[in-house]
Every structure is written in C-alpha cells, then in structure tokens.
Amino acid sequence: MRIGQYTTVRRDFSDMHLTRPAADDLASRLEQLERVLQEWYATLRRSDGDDAPLDRGATRMLATLARIKRLTALVHSSLVRPDPDTLDRITMQLLLVDYANVVQELRASTDGAAGTLKEVANVVADAERSLRGDAKSRD
Secondary structure, three states: OOOOOOEOOOOOOOOOOOOOHHHHHHHHHHHHHHHHHHHHHHHHHHHOOOOOOHHHHHHHHHHHHHHHHHHHHHHHHHHHOOOOOHHHHHHHHHHHHHHHHHHHHHHHHHHHHEEEEHHHHHHHHHHHHHHHHHHHHOO
C-alpha cells in the first residue's frame, strides 16, 4: 500500500504474542493475585493487634482501596489477551466485590453523617426557639 511517498506493508500480527507463553503467564498472574490477596489480609491482621489503630474501619477501607488499585492493574494488564480466562474472571469478580463493599461503607457513612446533621439542626432550632421565647418574655 502506498501512502504519500512511503510504502506501508500490512501484516497480520494476530499470531504474535505480546506476553510470555500462556503457562508462564498464568503462573505469574496467579502469583500476582495471590500476593495482592496476602498483602490485603496481612494489613487486616495487623489492624487486629493490640497496638492497632483505633479505627479499624478506616484501616479496612484503606486496605480495600489499595487492593482495588492493584486488582485494577491486574485487570488492565490482561487486556493484551483477546479473551479473558478464569483468572481474569476471578480478578474481575474480586474487584466488583471490593467496589460494592466500598460503596456500601460510603452509603452507611453518609447515612450516619445525615443523621448527625439532623440532630445538630434540631438542637440549633431548639436553641433559636428558646432564644426567641426569652426575647418575647422580656418585651
């Protein structure tokens, strides 16, 4: 094919492998997934110790967010393969479960914050009513 002054040769690159052979690639990806899960679990276990931070929920959230980042990288690296394999599917399922858990935690947190704001608004409204009542009684 001729484009301008340069000749372009069209080739079918579908037979070229962009990654290692399948068995080595699978073993490597399995090791990576195992490492992600072990590090997440180790972080959670450290948060259960005597010298652990008081807010275990925050530690769990941070560990889960770090795991989401690493699982996303694993899924992203699998895009060079034309079809997802079982390991890709497991990684995606773990990623979706983590996202669902984070969303659930965020919803619970916002519900708690909304309840606190309502209580504060009621206290402020009661204080304003009592101040107005005191002002009327002085008149």
